[in-house]
Amino acid sequence: KQEVTQIPAALSVPEGENLVLNCSFTDSAIYNLQWFRQDPGKGLTSLLLIQSSQREQTSGRLNASLDKSSGRSTLYIAASQPGDSATYLCAVPAYSGAGSYQLTFGKGTKLSVIP
Amino acid sequence: DTAVSQTPKYLVTQMGNDKSIKCEQNLGHDTMYWYKQDSKKFLKIMFSYNNKELIINETVPNRFSPKSPDKAHLNLHINSLELGDSAVYFCASSFGKGANTDTQYFGPGTRLTVL
Numbered sequence: 001k002q003e004v005t006q007i008p009a010a011l012s013v014p015e016g017e018n019l020v021l022n023c024s025f026t027d028s029a030i031y032n033l034q035w036f037r038q039d040p041g042k043g044l045t046s047l048l049l050i051q052s053s054q055r056e057q058t059s060g061r062l063n064a065s066l067d068k069s070s071g072r073s074t075l076y077i078a079a080s081q082p083g084d085s086a087t088y089l090c091a092v093p094a095y096s097g098a099g100s101y102q103l104t105f106g107k108g109t110k111l112s113v114i115p
Numbered sequence: 116d117t118a119v120s121q122t123p124k125y126l127v128t129q130m131g132n133d134k135s136i137k138c139e140q141n142l143g144h145d146t147m148y149w150y151k152q153d154s155k156k157f158l159k160i161m162f163s164y165n166n167k168e169l170i171i172n173e174t175v176p177n178r179f180s181p182k183s184p185d186k187a188h189l190n191l192h193i194n195s196l197e198l199g200d201s202a203v204y205f206c207a208s209s210f211g212k213g214a215n216t217d218t219q220y221f222g223p224g225t226r227l228t229v230l
Contacts, residue, residue, distance in 0.1 A: 034218065043119070043205055043221035044158075089158065093217075096163075100146075100170040103219060105158040 002027045002094045006106035013080055014114050021075040021109045023090035028068045030092045031101070035064050035075050038087045038108065047088075048075070080113045087111070118142050119222040121206050127228045128196060135192045136225045138206030146170075147189035148207040148219065149181060158205070164189050193227075201229045 003026045013019050023033070032051045036044040048057045048064040050073070056065040063076040073090055089108040093101035119140045128134055140147060148171075149161040163171035167183040178194045193200060206222040 036221075041223070043223045044207075044219075046218045046220070049218055087156070096171050100163060100165065101217070102148075102160045102163065102171050102173075104160075107155070107157050 002030075002092060002104045004090060004092060004104050004106040006088075006090060006109050008109060009107065010110040010112070012112040012114060015080060015082060017080050017113075018076070018078050019080055019111070021077070021088050021111070023073040023075070023106055025071045025073075025092050025104075027094070028071050030068065030094075032093065033064075033066055033073050034091050034103070035062075035073075036089045036091060038089060040086075044089065077111075080111075082113045082115050085111055085113050119206055119208055119220050121204075121222040121225050123225060124223065125226050125228075127230065129230055130196055130198060132196050133192070133194045134196060134227070135190055136204055136206075136227070137188070137190045138222055139188050140206075140208040140220070140222075141187065142208055142210075142220060144208035144210050144220070145186055146209045146211060147183065147186070148209075149189065149191050150205040150207060150221075151175075152203040152205060152224070154202070161204075162189075162191075196227075196229045198229050201227055203227070 034049045035047045050066045061078040087108040087110045091103040091105045096102045146165045148163045152158045162181045164183045203224045207219045209217045209219045211217045
């Protein structure tokens with residue numbers, strides 16, 4: 001059974017710092033890995049999806065890397081801003097039969113960027 | 116032009132009551148999901164429907180019954196509510212069944228509080 005772990009659970013940084021969020025998964029036979037952002041009282045927003053054949057994906061100040069063999073992914077945020085404050089979750093799909101997949105989520109890293 | 120919407124946003128009710136949460140997506144997606152996020156912020160799949168047919172049914176009490184009148188709607192009915200049902204319930208949708216490049220789009224969540 002796939003398990004997804006995110007460390008640290010919470011992170012506080014001053015504005016402008018570069019930072020790295022970590023995600024690890026126990027079953028390396030994944031199809032892709034997604035990073036989501038969750039703002040308080042709101043739903044999840046997909047940030048990046050890395051396919052299993054890729055090693056990294058970039059979107060603006062965000063860069064996500066994937067190392068399947070070691071079961072790890074990192075989300076790098078450059079020049080952090082107060083608006084980046086949110087909870088970041090990673091998720092991997094697992095096959096659940098009948099051609100369908102379900103996402104297994106980590107518990108998230110709560111990021112606070114201090115102005 | 117909300118992509119995935121849920122009603123109500125907040126629901127406070129007494130133990131033993133029956134309640135429903137509604138979800139609608141206007142993205143033309145074929146698959147819809149219900150997730151539960153507990154007090155520890157752990158997000159877990161409950162149900163998944165593809166073209167109005169159930170394709171994932173995780174181990175949830177049979178007091179929870181999803182209903183999909185059409186592929187744009189997936190409602191969640193809960194009978195005999197218990198204290199442990201208090202959580203945030205998220206609806207999501209995706210184009211396919213959650214495979215390789217399939218991003219899931221989430222609603223804003225419904226915070227259910229059972230007193």
